[in-house]
Amino acid sequence: MSDPNASSQWSTLDKDLNRLSRVEAATIYAARPLVGVGISLLFVIVAALIALLLTGQTPGAFFIVVAAALGAYMALNIGANDVANNMGPAVGANALSMAGAIAIAAIFESAGALLAGGDVVNTISKGIVAPSSLASGHSFVWAMMAALLSAALWVNLATWIGAPVSTTHAVVGGVMGAGIAAAGFSAVDWGTMGAIAASWVISPLLGGVFAAAMLAFVKWRVIYVEDKIAAARVWVPVLIGVMAAAFGTYLVMKGLKHIISVGFGGALLIGAIVGLMAWLAAVPLIRAQSRGLENRNRSLKVLFQVPLVVSAALLSFAHGANDVANAVGPLAAIVYAQQAGAMATEVVIPTWVMLIGALGISVGLVLFGPKLIRMVGNQITKLNPMRAYCVALSAAVTVIAASWLGLPVSSTHIAVGGVFGVGFYREWYMERRTRQIAEARPRPPHIAAQERQRRKLVRRSHFLTIIAAWVVTVPAAAILSALSFFGLTLVLGG
Known part of the structure; x- marks a missing residue:
């Protein structure tokens, strides 16, 4: 006979083991974000060690090592936040899995940064702060460090709250804040800052209007026709041709401008x-x-x-080529200043500095990118391949149009504005159809109001959060940068 007490003990032990396994699973889930933080910290340390090994004999090597760590931190944040604008629509439309999107983005972002990231980058002030105002003592080096640190901290915070922001604007705010802290408000070119502030409105509006117009065209010529397949055979190749033309021009102007030097007319011809x-x-x-x-x-x-997958890959290539300077431009300026004993408005970016930027963007994307990719692709409005294609085409064409008009725009704002434009156009279209049906079959006012509320196709909470983050980016980065500059001055004995 079996002992009932023994059976009871085994049963109790099994239950305890089950509880322990649940606790263990919960612990692993809770610790998962810490793994990403640990890998990020390791990457920053490795970047600093590489800088120490390569520039250890240079006067002021300490500043270069610290700047390399800050540049790596900034690159991680660019990968975590900015890349979502390129891959989010494709993932939201189910044209790519999350793993596929991360793999493609990592490859093309790195390729863009390394192949077309540019040997010479305007690193100091982007026309915001007069370089002469930062020419005394260590103020230039500290200003660049403060700009990098503040921009990275702000983008990190924006990623944490789930808001896609412009890393370019974060760097602009950082440079402005450091310039004001170092030399006062007169050091800032307020005309340039006014143009950048105008881009907060211009960028998303242009992107949204063009994406909505493209979706309206696709509905008119392809979706709402009797023979959809015949219409698609005519118009989908045309749309692919337009996309290829837009990206050909976009890559020549933005991504390959440091390899192929052509004017706007030449880029359009290509x-x-x-x-x-x-x-x-x-x-x-x-x-x-x-x-x-x-x-x-x-x-x-x-x-x-x-075509949507190809467009996402090309956008990533152009982004890597264009935005790597946000991470490593100030670092390259600091390296030049320490090695040459002087500052310059344009500097050559060493290969090891470019590698830190390229790898940092990819590592940040892999570790933290999925959150913002889901936000842009799934949580603002529902996307399918046609809508996502309109967003991607809008991103390329709007940047080209803005460059031709001389408008300073943000690719982040354009892409996210395109997602909003598609969503609000669908709301308007559904509202129009609802009114037409109501005119034919009148319903009580309260029922009609409930139906309109149910047809809100853009999440207002995300809309307000993102708009607020866009507006706050430059001043927030500027304040953080000014505080960082004063802190560095105190700690390093300015």
């Missing part, structure tokens, strides 16, 4: 040739891909998936 070739190649491919598809909206999504 883009037009690329677009024509893409259109000619897409005609037979779309015809073959559409063969056997049913005449329904679900079939149309298939035809937009591959």
